[in-house]
Amino acid sequence: MTAPGTVQLLTFELSGGLFGLEVERVQEVLCEAVVTPVPLGAPGLAGLLNLRGEVIPAVDLGRRLGLAARAAGTVPLHLVVRTAAGPVSLLVDSVGDVVAVPPESFTRIPHTVPAARDDAAAAVPGEPGAAPGTAMLAGAYQLPGALLVRIDVDRAVALTPAP
C-alpha cells in the first residue's frame, strides 16, 4: 500500500479502539435507529433500517473486525456511509472529530492482524472463510497519544453471504 496524501478522516470509537474513514464518504450519523435483523443473512449484517423511506443495511463493523461484542444494553450509533450500491450504516460506539492526518504519520499494519491481511488465510474469527482481498484495515496513523486505524469503507461493507 502506498502512503496516501493528507486525508481528512472522521474518527470513531469501536470496542475501545480509535478508527477513522474518509470524511467524504460519510453521509450522516444516526443516534437512534431500529434495526430489523435478517435471519439467515450474512454474519456481518446486523440488520436493516429505515432511512427516510429507504431500506438500508446495517453492518456490524465490530464483528467484521473480530472485536469484542458490544455490551448488552449499549446502543450503537449509526455511521451512514455512501457506497456504490447506496447508503450503508456502520455500527460504532461513538463518533469523534474530523482529523486531518499528515502522510508522514502513516504506517502499515502488521500482517499478524487478520483484518489487515489480503490473502486467503485472513479469516477473522466469526467471519467464516473471508475471501482474498478483504483487508478492511487500510493502515494506521500515529497521532500524539493515539493510534488511528483507517477503515477501507468498500471492503468493510462487502459482506459475504451466509453459506
Place this chain on the structure above:
Amino acid sequence: MIDLDDIVAEFLVESGENLNQLDRDLVALEQEPGSRSLLGSIFRTIHTIKGTTGFLGFGHLETVTHAGESLLGRLRDGDLQLTGEITDVLLAMVDAVRALLSSIEATGAEGSPDHTGLLADLVRLQSAPPTAPAAAAPSGKAPAPADPAPAAPVPVPLLGEVMVAPALRDQADHRSVADSSVRVDVDVLDSLMRLVGELVLARNQLLARTGTGSDAALGTAAARVDVITSDLQDGVLRTRMQPIDNLLNKLPRLVRDTAATCGKTVTLVTEGGDTELDRSILEAVRDPLTHLVRNAVDHGIEPLAARRAAGKPDRGALRVHAFHAGGQVHIEVSDDGAGIDTARVAGKAVEHGLVPAAAIPAMTDREIGSLIFLPGFSTADQVTSVSGRGVGMDVVKSNVEAVGGSVEVRSEPGAGTTFSVQIPLTLAIIPALLVTCGRERYAIPQLHVLELVRLAGPTAVETVCGTPVYRLRGDLLPLLHLDRELALGAPAAAAGDGAPLVVLEAANQRFGLLVDGVLETAEIVLKPLRPAPAPPVFGGATIMGDGRVALILDVPGLARRANVLAVGRALRATAGALEAVPAHHSTGQLLLTRVGDQRVAIPLTAVERLEELPASAVERLGGRMLTQYRGGILPLLRLAEHLGATEHPGAPEQPGVAGDLQVVVHVADGRRVGLIVDEILDAVPAVPAAVPNATLVIDGRVTAVLDVGSAVRALELVGSMPGPTGAG
C-alpha cells in the same frame, strides 16, 4: 445539429413501429394474397420510410427501400402474384432495414452493410414477367385474379398526386390518434412510481398514528389522504400497464419463420392481446414467451408425415391466449402436437442424472412433464438451430420466477401440450398478509396465500415419515415452522390450540406455514433487499406503518429451501398406507367372525342381532334353509358355502356351546335374513379401508370384509321368500 438529431430519433421510433406493422402485414398477406388493403398499407409504409431516408441522407436505406417499393408496386398493380419466395425476400428486406436502423441508433451512421444479395433478389423478382394467377398462398385458397385496374393506372406525373392523397389521409387519421395519447419518457414514469410508493408508505404511517387519535379533523384529513393516495396509486400503476399485444404481435412472423425452418406449416391464433400488465414484467416475459412459441413449433408439433398418420390436419395449430385471472396474468401457449412423451422425458432425465431412476414410478405424469424445466435437460435427438440446446426451458422457468411468476406444463399424449405461465400484475405495491414470528413481523405476498386455518389442537399436526403434516379436507399438507425455517433459535412453541396455520401455494404445491400470530392484510411497498444476494427465503423488505422494517417472505424460495415439492410427492406416495391409521378416525365397528378357516368381518351396522340357534331349529324346504324366528320365517345362508370356505365347521377358537349355530341377523329391504358363521369372535373398531370385499389385516390375521349385499342376493337367487307372516 440538435434539431436533426431530434428528427432522426423520431424517425427511428416511428420506423421501428412501422417495421413491426410490416412484419404482421406481410405474414397476413401471405394468407390473403389478394388483399388490396394489406398491399396498400405495406406499400405506403415502405414509401414513407423511403421518403424520409432520402431526406436524412441514409443512402443504404434509400436503396433497399426503393428496391422493395418497386417490387411492392408490381404486386399492388396486380402484375405479380405473391409467392412464398417473394414474401421471404420482402421480410428479408424488413430485416435489413431494421438492422440499418439499429446501426443508426447505435452509431449515428448506417455502417457499410452488404446488401448485394438482397438487392439482386428484389430486382430479379421485380423484373420477372407477369405471372398467371396460381395457387401461391400455402393455405391453398383460390388467389385473387390479377386485377388489371389498380388505384392509379395513370402516367407518371399524376402518380405523384395519387401518392400524396392517401398519405394525407393517413396523416389525418394519425393526428386524431396522436391527439388522444402522448409519449412519455420511461424515466418519468419510473420516478412517478417511486414517488407514489413513498406516498403509500407515508400514508400508512399517517394512518397508523391518527387511527387512535382524538383529533377528529386530523382523522378526516388523514382519511382523505388515504382515498386520494389509493386512487393516485391506481392511476400511476395504470400508466405503466401495457397491453400484452406488444408481445403477441411479434409472434406471427416468429411462427412463420420458425415453421419454415422446421419444414412445417403452423396456424397461429392469439387471444387476449388487450390484457394489460406492467411494462417491466412485459419485458421480462418477452424472451420466455418467444422460447415457448419456438419450442411449440419445433418440438410440439409433429412433422407432416406423423400428423397425417395421426389423422390430424396438415397445418399445426398454435394458440397463445392471455387473460387475467385471480389477480394474475395468465399466458397459455397450446399446440395440437403429439404431447409430451413421458417415458422419453423420464428416460432422458435419468440419463442426464437429473433424477434417480427409483423416483420415477412414484411420479405423476404432470411431475414427469415438469422435468423438462430442469437445467441441462433436452430431448432433442439432434440439437436444432432453433431450440433444443438444453438451455431453453430452465431459463424460461427462472426468468418467469424472477418476476414472481410460475410456469407449468400440461400435456395429453397424441392431442397436444399447453404451457401455462402465470405472472403477477405488478411488482411494486402488493397486498400481503402480515404475521409475527419470534420478535419480528414478516409479510407474505397475498398471491401465494390460499387460506388461514386455526389448528384445532396439538393432535391436528400429524407425522408421516417423520414429517409434520396437516390434514386439510382430505389432503395432506407438509408443514413448515417459520421459526425453524429462519433458524430463529427460540424454542418453538408447540402448536397448541388455535395456533395459526397459513396455507400457501408455490409451484402447484400446497403447504402449511406455522407462525406465532397473524396480524392483518395490508398493501405494502416492496423494496429491494440489500445487500444482494439476499437469503433466498426473502423477496424484499418493506416499511411498516410504525416505521420499522419488515422482511417479505419469498414463498417459492421458502418452499424450495424446505424441499416442499419432494416432501409433497413422498406424502402422496404414502397417503395410501396412511389410510390404515386407526384410533380417532374410526367410523364404526366391525364384527369379527370365523367362517371355516377364514376370518370374515361384517360391518356392525349391518347386524341387527346375533342369535344362537340349535341345529335342530333349522328346517329345509326345497333346498333352502329356514328357521322360525320371531313370528316369521328367517332364511338362512351358510357363509361358509357362500364364500367357498372349507366345508367343515373347523375347530372353535373359543370355548362355546358346540352344536349351536351362530347366526348374524341382517335386515335387507325390510326382510330379515340370517347369515350362519362358525364362530363369533369380537367387535373391533373399523378402518376407513373396510369396504365390502376388501382384505385387511386385523389383529395379525388376514380378514375379508363381507359384502353383505351379495350374500343377500345369493339367498334371493335360491328363491323369493315370503316375508314374516303371522305367528306360526
